Amino acid sequence: MSKFMNPALSGLETYTPGEQPQDMKYIKLNTNESPYPPSPQVLAAVNAQEAADLRLYSDPESRALKQALAARYGVEPENVFLSNGSDDILNFAFLAFAGGGPDTGRKAWFPDITYGFYPVFTDLHHIVAMQIPLKDDFTIDPADYCSLGADGGMICIANPNAPTGLTLSLKQIEGILKANPDKVVLIDEAYVDFGAQSALPLIRQYENLLVVQTFSKSRSMAGARLGFAFAQAALIEDLETIKFSTNPYNINRLTNAAGIAALASDSYFSENCSRIMETRSWTKAALEELGFTVLPSAANFLFARAAGLSGMEVYRQLKAKGILIRHFEKPRIADFNRITIGTREEMETLIEKIREIIREV
Amino acid sequence: MSKFMNPALSGLETYTPGEQPQDMKYIKLNTNESPYPPSPQVLAAVNAQEAADLRLYSDPESRALKQALAARYGVEPENVFLSNGSDDILNFAFLAFAGGGPDTGRKAWFPDITYGFYPVFTDLHHIVAMQIPLKDDFTIDPADYCSLGADGGMICIANPNAPTGLTLSLKQIEGILKANPDKVVLIDEAYVDFGAQSALPLIRQYENLLVVQTFSKSRSMAGARLGFAFAQAALIEDLETIKFSTNPYNINRLTNAAGIAALASDSYFSENCSRIMETRSWTKAALEELGFTVLPSAANFLFARAAGLSGMEVYRQLKAKGILIRHFEKPRIADFNRITIGTREEMETLIEKIREIIREV
Numbered sequence: 001m002s003k004f005m006n007p008a009l010s011g012l013e014t015y016t017p018g019e020q021p022q023d024m025k026y027i028k029l030n031t032n033e034s035p036y037p038p039s040p041q042v043l044a045a046v047n048a049q050e051a052a053d054l055r056l057y058s059d060p061e062s063r064a065l066k067q068a069l070a071a072r073y074g075v076e077p078e079n080v081f082l083s084n085g086s087d088d089i090l091n092f093a094f095l096a097f098a099g100g101g102p103d104t105g106r107k108a109w110f111p112d113i114t115y116g117f118y119p120v121f122t123d124l125h126h127i128v129a130m131q132i133p134l135k136d137d138f139t140i141d142p143a144d145y146c147s148l149g150a151d152g153g154m155i156c157i158a159n160p161n162a163p164t165g166l167t168l169s170l171k172q173i174e175g176i177l178k179a180n181p182d183k184v185v186l187i188d189e190a191y192v193d194f195g196a197q198s199a200l201p202l203i204r205q206y207e208n209l210l211v212v213q214t215f216s217k218s219r220s221m222a223g224a225r226l227g228f229a230f231a232q233a234a235l236i237e238d239l240e241t242i243k244f245s246t247n248p249y250n251i252n253r254l255t256n257a258a259g260i261a262a263l264a265s266d267s268y269f270s271e272n273c274s275r276i277m278e279t280r281s282w283t284k285a286a287l288e289e290l291g292f293t294v295l296p297s298a299a300n301f302l303f304a305r306a307a308g309l310s311g312m313e314v315y316r317q318l319k320a321k322g323i324l325i326r327h328f329e330k331p332r333i334a335d336f337n338r339i340t341i342g343t344r345e346e347m348e349t350l351i352e353k354i355r356e357i358i359r360e361v
Numbered sequence: 362m363s364k365f366m367n368p369a370l371s372g373l374e375t376y377t378p379g380e381q382p383q384d385m386k387y388i389k390l391n392t393n394e395s396p397y398p399p400s401p402q403v404l405a406a407v408n409a410q411e412a413a414d415l416r417l418y419s420d421p422e423s424r425a426l427k428q429a430l431a432a433r434y435g436v437e438p439e440n441v442f443l444s445n446g447s448d449d450i451l452n453f454a455f456l457a458f459a460g461g462g463p464d465t466g467r468k469a470w471f472p473d474i475t476y477g478f479y480p481v482f483t484d485l486h487h488i489v490a491m492q493i494p495l496k497d498d499f500t501i502d503p504a505d506y507c508s509l510g511a512d513g514g515m516i517c518i519a520n521p522n523a524p525t526g527l528t529l530s531l532k533q534i535e536g537i538l539k540a541n542p543d544k545v546v547l548i549d550e551a552y553v554d555f556g557a558q559s560a561l562p563l564i565r566q567y568e569n570l571l572v573v574q575t576f577s578k579s580r581s582m583a584g585a586r587l588g589f590a591f592a593q594a595a596l597i598e599d600l601e602t603i604k605f606s607t608n609p610y611n612i613n614r615l616t617n618a619a620g621i622a623a624l625a626s627d628s629y630f631s632e633n634c635s636r637i638m639e640t641r642s643w644t645k646a647a648l649e650e651l652g653f654t655v656l657p658s659a660a661n662f663l664f665a666r667a668a669g670l671s672g673m674e675v676y677r678q679l680k681a682k683g684i685l686i687r688h689f690e691k692p693r694i695a696d697f698n699r700i701t702i703g704t705r706e707e708m709e710t711l712i713e714k715i716r717e718i719i720r721e722v
Contacts, residue, residue, distance in 0.1 A: 001595070001598070001599060001602075002568070002593075002595035002596050002598070002599050003595075004457075004458050004513065004544075004545045004569065004596065004599070005457055005458070005599045005602075006456065006457055006458065006459075006467070009456070009457065009602070009603070012602050012603075012606050014601075014602055014605035014606050014609075015605055015606065015609060017418070017421045017605075017609050017610070018418075020418075020420060020421075028417075031418055033416055033417050033418060034416045035416070036416065037412075037413040037414075037415070037416050038412065038413070038415050038416060042412060042415070043409050043412045043413060045412075046407060046408075046409075046411070046412040046415075046615065047407075048404050048407075050407070051398075051399065051403060051404045051406075051407040051619070052398035052399070052404060053398075053584060054398070054399050054403070054407075054581065054582045054583070054584040054585045054619065055394055055395045055396070055397065055398050055399060055581040055582065055583060055584065056389075056394050056583060056584050057378070057379075057381075057392055057394060057577075057583045057584055058584045058586070059381060060378045060381075084445055084608060084611050085608060085610060085611070087607070087608045087609075087610070088607070088608045088611070091607045091608060095367065095370070096365075096366055096367055096370065097365050097366070097367065098367075106367070120606050121606075121607075123606070124603075124606045124607065152365065183365075184365045207363070208365065216418075220415065220416040221415045221416065222415070222416060222417060222418045222610075223414060223415040223416065223417050223418055223419045223613055223614035223615075224415045224613050224614070224615070225419070225610060225611060225612075225613040232363075234362070234363035234364075235363050235365065237362070237363070238362060238363050238365070238366045240375075241362075241366075241370070241373055241375055242370070242373075242485075244375035244376055244378075245373050245375050245376065245481050245482075245484070245485045246448070246449070246452045246485065247445060247446060247448045247449045247452060248375075248376060248378050248448075249378070249446060249448070249583075249586060250445050250446070250449070250586060250611070251586075252584055252585050252586040252613060252615070252616055253584035253585070254407065254584075254585070254613070254615045254616075255613055255615075258412070258415065
């Protein structure tokens with residue numbers, strides 16, 4: 001840290017992205033990317049004319065893309081927020097709805113085991129992080145979020161949760177919304193298209209609901225940086241205020257064009273989601289056959305524990321064999337690994353390599 | 362504002378981007394975009410293969426692009442920071458080097474007439490904005506920045522300044538750096554390639570110098586969102602800490618590829634800068650012939666005042682005739698307009714329309 005750094009930010013623990021080693025070509029099952037390219041319409045939208053137009057600023061209001069999302073999801077453009085990936089939206093939401101510095105005593109509640117970026121945001125914005133332990137079976141108990149008092153602040157729940165892949169039902173989420181009329185309830189639906197129920201239909205009734213989604217996973221556009229959120233107009237306006245106070249043009253022109261094209265290829269999108277869910281079923285069964293405990297996932301990854309091998313050991317040996325999976329060396333989950341669902345062929349290779357590892361023990 | 366918004370952020374005045382009206386096709390001389398497309402290499406880099414690879418996350422460290430920038434500018438990769446446009450870097454710098462909330466009493470100093478985003482950042486981060494008036498001739502007096510006391514905080518100077526286009530010399534900037542060893546001095550060089558001297562050579566000697574540049578103007582990539590900064594490694598590390606605490610993947614894959622390709626086409630870049638400077642000279646002389654007062658600009662815009670017509674009137678009448686320029690209805694500069702340098706043909710049309718307006722008065 002330089003001597004110039006704001007002392008309030010000293011000791012910031014940054015987010016650790018999944019590793020991207022350059023030493024050899026790996027089968028990448030570690031960052032929940034899609035194994036399929038974006039749709040042919042997206043490939044066509046990223047063309048020489050769009051590249052030539054890079055000389056011009058993007059539309060800071062992303063009107064065309066907002067309209068396309070509103071039409072696709074049956075809401076009004078005023079209910080849609082867009083930003084540079086869903087991380088960006090999460091950051092803005094923590095700042096807007098749970099921030100204010102330690103003196104105001106505002107807080108954010110989220111599970112102890114969830115997306116690793118939430119505690120980074122609370123650190124950054126000096127928010128008290130109220131981490132609520134998952135139950136022993138790694139599920140979220142909605143009751144834990146229904147007696148938090150009448151203070152303001154934000155509840156942040158990934159549904160499906162990461163890295164477990166487990167879900168809450170719409171009814172359970174509605175219970176949390178009803179119990180917390182003075183808190184924003186952010187439902188982070190990065191993985192919702194792989195089998196969970198979206199909370200989107202609840203935004204009409206609940207002014208405290210913010211639903212966050214992304215083009216990164218189910219729409220095969222992790223590298224394009226495009227996240228979106230749905231809520232009643234007042235919450236969206238607050239997020240726009242933050243965006244227009246930091247970086248109004250943060251979605252570039254090519255990503256805008258790609259996003260519109262991706263929405264126009266809805267059957268391509270839903271077929272990919274189905275393929276990934278099928279491959280997930282196959283992989284889960286194959287892992288269980290090899291003695292793994294595998295949580296029932298509604299995401300594009302599995303959270304799995306080997307019998308008789310530590311999570312770190314499985315991770316290390318697979319890496320040596322050219323397959324990257326994600327290991328979190330953390331209490332309660334150190335025996336598990338998070339495995340992204342790739343193509344069927346990639347998952348067959350994974351199972352083969354795990355079989356080798358088990359034989360070699 | 363919703364009832365959920367952090368009260369510390371109430372009354373935030375957001376940045377107002379240049380207008381982008383959709384009612385008709387305008388000659389856009391209002392947002393300092395380049396009239397020329399990115400280089401042929403950039404067009405070639407944005408291709409179907411890159412679009413297909415959008416399924417993968419971008420490299421959060423942007424190693425290849427950092428190396429290309431380091432090589433081009435004669436520094437080490439550890440001296441380079443990259444983010445989603447230079448606005449993003451400015452935001453991070455205000456947070457890192459001038460922030461800390463009102464209780465720590467940290468401050469940021471900048472001219473009263475300059476890039477309109479600086480006071481937005483001080484508002485957002487609860488920094489005391491110490492605005493120093495430009496002199497009557499709109500120049501910055503370096504002496505004003507050399508007796509600010511030994512407190513920490515940040516000095517932020519656009520060089521060339523916006524919307525005036527006026528510059529400080531390297532020697533004047535060095536004087537400010539020497540006088541403020543406990544403050545970060547951010548030199549915002551968004552327009553430096555059109556005729557000003559970059560402060561980059563000073564980073565070896567001054568640990569408090571942060572030089573910020575962008576691909577948006579001279580490299581014709583406003584719509585790609587790519588800003589970069591140079592400083593000693595310690596300052597760069599602090600900026601990386603902020604980036605990895607907010608949105609590590611914020612440069613998308615296509616922009617990364619476009620940035621590398623743009624750096625490989627350096628003669629295309631310098632020829633465009635020369636053409637724009639030539640057109641600027643021609644336009645300045647033509648405006649002066651029509652009775653305008655025009656500041657000597659080292660940027661890709663002119664700051665000009667008509668004789669006998671208010672700035673607002675010139676702006677309005679040009680808009681009615683299909684030409685957008687930028688008007689700031691603010692004290693001291695309300696008689697002026699900022700006019701982006703377009704192609705020679707666009708500037709000839711501008712002069713013709715202004716001649717009509719003068720005839721019609």
